[in-house]
Amino acid sequence: MKNKTLWIVVAVVLVVLLYVGSSYNGFVTKNEAVTNQWANVGVQYQRRFDLIPNLVDSVKGAMKQEQTVFLAIADARTKYGSAKTVDEKAAAATGVESALSRLLVVMENYPQLKSSDTVQTLMAQLEGTENRVSAERGRFNDLVKDLNASTKRFPGSIIANMFGFKERAYFEAAQGAENAPKVNF
Numbered sequence: 001m002k003n004k005t006l007w008i009v010v011a012v013v014l015v016v017l018l019y020v021g022s023s024y025n026g027f028v029t030k031n032e033a034v035t036n037q038w039a040n041v042g043v044q045y046q047r048r049f050d051l052i053p054n055l056v057d058s059v060k061g062a063m064k065q066e067q068t069v070f071l072a073i074a075d076a077r078t079k080y081g082s083a084k085t086v087d088e089k090a091a092a093a094t095g096v097e098s099a100l101s102r103l104l105v106v107m108e109n110y111p112q113l114k115s116s117d118t119v120q121t122l123m124a125q126l127e128g129t130e131n132r133v134s135a136e137r138g139r140f141n142d143l144v145k146d147l148n149a150s151t152k153r154f155p156g157s158i159i160a161n162m163f164g165f166k167e168r169a170y171f172e173a174a175q176g177a178e179n180a181p182k183v184n185f
Contacts, residue, residue: 023159030147034168037140038086041171044133045093049077051129052096055103055122069106072099090171093133100126137171144168 056070076099080092104123148167151160160166 020159023156024163027147027150027156027160027163027165030143030150031165031168034140034143034147037136037143041133041136041140042089044129044136045080045089048096048126048129048133049080051122051126052077052100055126069099069102073103075099086171087169097130100130141170144170 052073056073073096076092076095079095080089083089083092147165150156151165151167
């Protein structure tokens, strides 16, 4: 009888250890997926920032009078380059999006720019990049949702706290991003 009780205790301990190990590995996998997805967002931001100087140089030659738009783009790009945290990078990326929106409005008002093949090609590349950024941020938020739900659900919440897994922040648009930018001529 004593031997049977010992085997039951060992079996229960093994089941608990397997569950804890499996849960830990699940949290590691989800956490790494979130980190990897943010890196994918960063790749698309980098693509955007690599295109910006070419676009700005192409448009600048035809539009000397719109220096404020170009300065805003350059400033936003610099802020992104110096951002350290995910939140700082997200805020800086929103600044770039706002400045680019103003540039698009300016370009709509200058038909000679719209007819330039170089500008058109760069604008198409930038538009594609913006779509990629949006898709990657959506995937990032989906993975964050999955990780955050796992860290909150019982009994996973106990294991998450035991091993230091925390909720991750969602990518959120900056306040006022829902409003179209205004361009004054």
